[in-house]
Amino acid sequence: MKDYLVKATAYHGKVRAYAISSTGMVKEAQERHDTWATASAALGRTMTITTMMGAMMKGDDTLTVKIEGGGPIGAIIVDGNASGETRGYVKNPHVDFELNKNGKLDVARAVGNEGTLSITKDVGLKDFFTGEVPIISGEISEDFTYYFANSEQIPSAVAAGVLVNPDHSILAAGGFIVQVMPGAEEDMITRLEEQIQSFPAISSLIREGKTPQQILETLFGEEEVKVLETLPVEFRCKCSRERLERAIAGLGNEEIQQMIDEDHGAEATCHFCNQIYHFSEKELEALKQ
Numbered sequence: 001m002k003d004y005l006v007k008a009t010a011y012h013g014k015v016r017a018y019a020i021s022s023t024g025m026v027k028e029a030q031e032r033h034d035t036w037a038t039a040s041a042a043l044g045r046t047m048t049i050t051t052m053m054g055a056m057m058k059g060d061d062t063l064t065v066k067i068e069g070g071g072p073i074g075a076i077i078v079d080g081n082a083s084g085e086t087r088g089y090v091k092n093p094h095v096d097f098e099l100n101k102n103g104k105l106d107v108a109r110a111v112g113n114e115g116t117l118s119i120t121k122d123v124g125l126k127d128f129f130t131g132e133v134p135i136i137s138g139e140i141s142e143d144f145t146y147y148f149a150n151s152e153q154i155p156s157a158v159a160a161g162v163l164v165n166p167d168h169s170i171l172a173a174g175g176f177i178v179q180v181m182p183g184a185e186e187d188m189i190t191r192l193e194e195q196i197q198s199f200p201a202i203s204s205l206i207r208e209g210k211t212p213q214q215i216l217e218t219l220f221g222e223e224e225v226k227v228l229e230t231l232p233v234e235f236r237c238k239c240s241r242e243r244l245e246r247a248i249a250g251l252g253n254e255e256i257q258q259m260i261d262e263d264h265g266a267e268a269t270c271h272f273c274n275q276i277y278h279f280s281e282k283e284l285e286a287l288k289q
């Protein structure tokens with residue numbers, strides 16, 4: 001199943017919902033950065049949720065998520081946009097632990113819980129919108145739930161999961177975001193909370209072959225879900241050789257000449273996708289102005 005997400009409503013428009021299959025996206029991130037199992041789960045959950053948040057935006061809007069919890073994984077940085085394109089990395093990809101007491105990857109231990117989750121949105125205005133909340137658990141999904149409630153004042157339930165094979169490759173990844181709209185009745189909210197609390201692990205449903213739409217139908221009931229849109233999603237980086245050429249040219253002739261004299265060339269690596277770009281002495285010379 002190719003990665004994609006669905007935007008939907010339920011309970012006659014009183015609930016807004018997003019669900020995603022992100023296995024391929026997380027798999028590419030794992031392969032590009034050689035993340036170990038626990039690091040893969042942390043990065044994969046963040047990328048999955050960021051992609052759904054990007055789907056809440058419009059046009060050329062973008063967002064950047066930064067999680068710094070003080071744990072051994074270091075910072076998690078993820079970019080997303082309204083077109084379903086996401087890229088991300090962790091500072092320390094080689095982090096893995098034994099399973100926690102619940103028999104699951106110990107993401108909270110890797111991320112830490114003494115720090116912040118910050119989200120910066122570029123919606124095409126002169127000023128960026130930035131929301132920041134303290135990390136409450138380090139489990140990622142709970143921290144985003146807290147962010148929505150406190151920074152955006154939207155009651156939400158956020159779930160994201162990543163299953164990792166013994167060789168650190170990605171088996172399945174996916175998630176959902178459910179948001180209650182103003183005017184929803186208390187009994188409906190209570191019923192929804194009970195459904196979410198008893199819901200199976202999202203990554204297990206993806207592994208079984210459930211589509212994003214089927215996940216929402218399992219949660220709400222088939223007749224309750226109204227799909228508004230489907231959107232393909234993928235790992236995609238904005239880096240390019242041309243961008244780096246412009247950046248090097250902007251350093252000025254003196255610094256470019258220093259690269260030629262001392263290093264006989266230059267090498268640059270993109271943090272987000274780990275792509276390596278090489279520049280020969282001749283290519284550097286051509287960038288001087």
